Amino acid sequence: MSIINIENLKKFFGKLPVLDGINLSVPQGTMLALLGPNGAGKTTTIKILSTLLKPDGGRAIVNGYDVTCDPRGVRRSIGLTGQYAAIDEFLTGKENLELFGMLYHMHKKDIKRRIPELLERFELTNAASRAVRTYSGGMRRKLDLAACIIASPPVVFLDEPTTGLDPRSRLATWEIIREMMRSQTTILLTTQQLEEADQLANNIAFINEGKIIAEGTSDDLKLRVGGRRLEILLKDNKNAVTASQILEINNIKFNIENRAVNIPTNGNISSLTNILALMEKNSIQIDTFSLRKPTLDDVFMYYTGHKTKDFKN
Amino acid sequence: MMSLCITLDTKQKISKTNLHQDNTKPIRIMSNDFTRIEVCIKPKEPHLFTDLLTDIWVLTRRSLLHIIKNIDQILGLTIQPIMFMLLFYFVFSGAIEVGDVDYLSFLLPGILVQSLAFGSLYTSLSVATDLQRGITDRLKSLPINSTASITGHVLADLVRNLIQGIILLFTSFFLGFNPSAGVKEWLIIIALSAVFTFAISWLSAIMGLAAKTIESVNWLGFIVIFPLTFASAAFVPTETMPFGLRQFAQNQPVTHIIEAIRALLLGMETGNHIKMSLIWSLIIIAISVPITTILFKQHGRN
Numbered sequence: 001m002s003i004i005n006i007e008n009l010k011k012f013f014g015k016l017p018v019l020d021g022i023n024l025s026v027p028q029g030t031m032l033a034l035l036g037p038n039g040a041g042k043t044t045t046i047k048i049l050s051t052l053l054k055p056d057g058g059r060a061i062v063n064g065y066d067v068t069c070d071p072r073g074v075r076r077s078i079g080l081t082g083q084y085a086a087i088d089e090f091l092t093g094k095e096n097l098e099l100f101g102m103l104y105h106m107h108k109k110d111i112k113r114r115i116p117e118l119l120e121r122f123e124l125t126n127a128a129s130r131a132v133r134t135y136s137g138g139m140r141r142k143l144d145l146a147a148c149i150i151a152s153p154p155v156v157f158l159d160e161p162t163t164g165l166d167p168r169s170r171l172a173t174w175e176i177i178r179e180m181m182r183s184q185t186t187i188l189l190t191t192q193q194l195e196e197a198d199q200l201a202n203n204i205a206f207i208n209e210g211k212i213i214a215e216g217t218s219d220d221l222k223l224r225v226g227g228r229r230l231e232i233l234l235k236d237n238k239n240a241v242t243a244s245q246i247l248e249i250n251n252i253k254f255n256i257e258n259r260a261v262n263i264p265t266n267g268n269i270s271s272l273t274n275i276l277a278l279m280e281k282n283s284i285q286i287d288t289f290s291l292r293k294p295t296l297d298d299v300f301m302y303y304t305g306h307k308t309k310d311f312k313n
Numbered sequence: 314m315m316s317l318c319i320t321l322d323t324k325q326k327i328s329k330t331n332l333h334q335d336n337t338k339p340i341r342i343m344s345n346d347f348t349r350i351e352v353c354i355k356p357k358e359p360h361l362f363t364d365l366l367t368d369i370w371v372l373t374r375r376s377l378l379h380i381i382k383n384i385d386q387i388l389g390l391t392i393q394p395i396m397f398m399l400l401f402y403f404v405f406s407g408a409i410e411v412g413d414v415d416y417l418s419f420l421l422p423g424i425l426v427q428s429l430a431f432g433s434l435y436t437s438l439s440v441a442t443d444l445q446r447g448i449t450d451r452l453k454s455l456p457i458n459s460t461a462s463i464t465g466h467v468l469a470d471l472v473r474n475l476i477q478g479i480i481l482l483f484t485s486f487f488l489g490f491n492p493s494a495g496v497k498e499w500l501i502i503i504a505l506s507a508v509f510t511f512a513i514s515w516l517s518a519i520m521g522l523a524a525k526t527i528e529s530v531n532w533l534g535f536i537v538i539f540p541l542t543f544a545s546a547a548f549v550p551t552e553t554m555p556f557g558l559r560q561f562a563q564n565q566p567v568t569h570i571i572e573a574i575r576a577l578l579l580g581m582e583t584g585n586h587i588k589m590s591l592i593w594s595l596i597i598i599a600i601s602v603p604i605t606t607i608l609f610k611q612h613g614r615n
């Protein structure tokens with residue numbers, strides 16, 4: 001059964017379509033990652049689902065409640081963390097959790113039981129009686145997540161939960177999100193990093209300019225985009241021209257920018273040796289080559305044929 | 314509790330007037346172009362009044378905690394009234410002629426009302442900070458009446474101003490201020506100050522919502538409150554002011570409340586000042602509360 005259902009959702013800012021007819025559904029206890037560049041419509045989708053914005057068309061149902069008809073029902077069912085930790089700077093970690101517990105109208109007894117449990121799980125016990133002002137970015141984020149699930153909502157929206165975090169805090173946050181999933185919470189997560197979506201989500205929807213342009217499991221997407229990217233830096237532009245001709249003749253998909261060629265592969269030895277042997281055979285001079293994971297840019301390039309535009313929010 | 318949303322084909326547009334003529338109460342129009350209507354199958358769960366009181370209390374408690382947890386607020390709260398009192402007293406007392414009373418007695422009500430007005434600006438600052446930090450959005454996603462967050466800031470202003478007023482009075486007693494007011498007069502003074510604070514705090518909530526940044530909140534506050542407190546009977550008798558300014562100063566709300574408190578403290582005739590300051594405060598409240606609520610609900614919704 002789908003807990004989140006979005007049908008032909010539309011939103012305009014002025015005349016500009018920000019969401020241009022989005023369809024999505026998230027089954028209970030699973031996570032959908034909404035992957036896309038800045039300005040693609042990720043945050044707008046979350047804002048509509050959490051009743052902060054009104055849709056201009058279509059409908060969205062969360063936990064059985066329509067976001068426009070029954071905002072209160074929706075609000076009782078969800079936990080939300082925005083792009084910035086929205087917790088009170090001057091209160092301590094514990095006081096913040098108390099505040100949110102009381103605002104969710106939980107029983108005092110339940111709040112008392114839940115707070116130490118959450119602090120322990122999020123490794124914040126030692127910082128519990130310090131003002132949030134003194135917390136690091138990673139700690140704030142963790143407290144924000146704790147506040148968001150204090151009332152154990154069936155649905156959680158995570159809007160770019162690891163943006164601006166250092167790699168260690170990012171891993172810690174991922175671990176917390178995985179644990180949320182183990183407790184059967186339905187999660188909609190937005191991210192700009194393919195790796196994050198890949199690591200966490202059951203399903204990935206790729207959004208660009210207000211449209212879903214690809215959807216599937218991360219394996220589906222990777223299979224289409226290529227599990228690894230082979231990046232070859234050629235000696236000069238003349239070599240680059242010959243190389244692209246040869247790749248084209250051999251029906252190998254690639255992107256080229258000046259003398260850098262980028263080829264999606266599945267990453268296994270035979271496919272790599274094939275390509276490199278082809279270069280060798282045609283005496284194409286190579287400076288360096290490397291193998292890397294595909295990025296959002298690669299997915300973007302694959303589906304749209306051009307690089308991500310940097311949108312300013 | 315459950316309701317059903319129906320999106321109509323654009324060809325089937327219904328007009329607003331039709332809906333109203335039919336007097337079909339359970340139907341609500343959900344979109345600007347009247348293509349989307351809502352039919353409530355069961356009546357919506359009402360906002361419980363006790364829930365609202367809980368929300369207001371929880372969020373007021375949060376704003377009150379800010380008073381003791383924010384060092385800036387503690388400093389502003391204690392140092393500002395003492396400094397105003399000392400500076401105005403020592404700088405102006407030799408130069409300004411205020412008639413029968415000594416300058417300290419004349420000055421205190423002015424400074425008191427000025428610090429009440431400035432103290433009420435904390436609401437604008439708190440409201441703008443909540444907006445900027447994403448706390449407002451977060452609160453709006455909770456199953457609460459989120460305007461309670463503003464009510465919380467407003468009520469915290471009352472407590473803050475009470476503390477500030479007490480510090481100010483003790484400073485003036487130290488300087489030799491000796492008012493003749495009895496218990497009844499003091500109670501009226503406290504009530505007038507509370508209603509005035511309440512009014513200015515709601516006005517200040519509008520400024521907080523209207524300003525885009527925390528910096529512009531400060532400017533907006535100064536632009537509104539400075540003229541009101543200085544072009545008043547706070548520091549000099551209004552009779553000394555030029556034509557135009559004098560008429561403004563004599564009839565604006567801040568002057569009325571200063572004159573009322575001054576008369577109550579010094580045992581003089583209060584005239585219509587108590588009545589006028591109450592009327593002014595109530596007018597400001599009656600206008601500001603609905604505007605604040607509308608702005609708050611509209612904010613960021615497009």
